[in-house]
Amino acid sequence: MKKLLRHSILSIGVLASSFLPAISTAADNFPSKPITYIVPFAPGGASDIGGRILSEALSKELKQTVVVENKTGAAGTIGLGQLIRSAPDGHTLSIVVPPNLLAPYLMPTAPYDLSKDVKAVGLTYLTPTVIAINPKFHPNIKDLNSLIQAAKDSKNGLNYATVGVGSTGHLSMELLAKDLNIKLEHIPFRGSSPGVTALLAGEIDFMFSDIVSLLSHLDAGTLIPIAVGTDDRLSQLPNVPTIKEQNPKANTISTWTGIVVPAQTPDAIVDKLSAALKKVLERPELQERLTAIGAIPYYRDGAFMQKRIVDDSAFWNKIIQDNNLQQKN
Template identity: 65%
Template sequence: MKKHLKKLSLTLAILTGLVPPAVSMAQADNFPSKPITYIVPFAPGGASDIGGRILSEALSKELKQSVVVENKSGAAGTIGLGQLIRSAPDGHYISIVVAPNLVTPLLMPTPPYDLTKDVKPLGMIYETPTVLVVNPKYQPKITSLDSLIATAKENKHGLNFATSGVGSTAHLTMAKLAKDNKVNFEHIPFRGSSPAITAVLAGEIDFLYSEVLSLLPHIQNGSLRPIMVGTVKRLESLPDVPSIKEQNINMDTRTSWTGLVVPKDTPDAIVTKLATAIEKVMNSADIQKRFKDLGAIPEYRNPHIMQERIAGDSAFWGQIIKDNNIQQNN
């Protein structure tokens, strides 16, 4: 009876135009018919990679099909997303999307893609607060944002800082911070947060502003010192670290978020099936705990909400880029 009702619902959806006519009930019923490639457009070991592997494992069980993580780093995520956009629109290729994927095209004279048009959202899965850290071994005097700014002013060449790439929200936030405080922060972009963390641990970089998800283990073992979190309120995972709203920064606090997308021509029936599976997995107690333990804020938000967030954030960060004259080589 349930199977009959399911097919009847899909038939009605096709007839009313909610699902493209070319999508047969067999396509939706038989999906997935082969392993799903889960593209992470950043290097292994970073926040997106860690979150991707947690979710891919759970999705494999829910969909009863292998979900294989494939890291495609480079060009602030545009290489990996470009591969996703060119992939077959059959639901067997999905990709993580984070804020830098929205921003990077805004810095290019010829953008490689437009996320408001070239993909279909599957939903937002979690938010990842950012945190500013220093290596106490190499920067013992920097214990607060005020001391960071003071140190930058004392040094002839200022300070350098690492991020996961040009156009990341961390990059834009620090560019605004430097301009507002009339200090020199030299941006050193890396191909993902993992190599950026390695550079700070080695003393090659003065400070790093990146996701809590990848930094929390290093903070907990004392190898990195947190001095500010990029959120309105303090984090449960870092209750002693001041929030960005406690600083003298005139900056809208937009938490970094992570979502999933598929190629734009993926049939709606398959999008719905994937989104339903993702929502179920994200709402499970085990996955909620695993993400919270990493410092993330897990909360599934549907494709419509994600589409609105993509449009809103693109406009917001575009204005920051314009106001601070940020270019691709900054």
């Protein structure tokens, strides 16, 4: 019996060790084909613009084509659902932003839990948020307080656009409306670009979005920034006060962007992707390109990002539960 047990243990050890060369070879040969880079939002927003800048740089670094694929819908769950169902071989990546973390808490039908179903490659950049209005349709709104007053004076309140249900803009505005007892109607869009188009057309009253999507319109004066959603004022908009400066009750958070792969992707492949990401984000020319669109380069490794996913998920889930913001079936 002891001999049989010893033989079984030895066989298991040999079998396990036989997988190691295969994993090592896969990592050594990675990437062996074009990489799909999923952007779970519409073209034209911060995730799309920044994603295309990074995909170009990663393509050169990895010496393999990196193809951006926009998979929009259901607050990003369609794109991330595709990632999770893909082969865990490093050839499918996805951008992740904080709103993607919240889908399981807001929508019971969400097909994933990012704290379990993905493996982080690394953080890439921060995208400051801005509240903007169209002065053509709201000439009297100059700052956050005048926007609040306009909402109080209007029988039906004001409506606002964000990049989707569960976005930080959505949750921040819902909390602000509750704290100040004002009526704000949320109009979710499939990304920033469609929301900006609606704001320019006067179809919505204001928008809470990333500065990347709004910067060209802010520079042109067709849209006016009335508050920024960061802890400190932005260098691009030094005269625009933060939301907290104007109303300390407001809950806001900077929007980070990162890259993930399916959870079962071998660590050796994830490490190779993370090393490539670190290299390209350290290059001054790429940092300049990101800064030019309003993003803040911010590389952090996969371990840091994985913890950020868990911590931010817990933080926003508590806010969702405490304020009854779950999507009703």
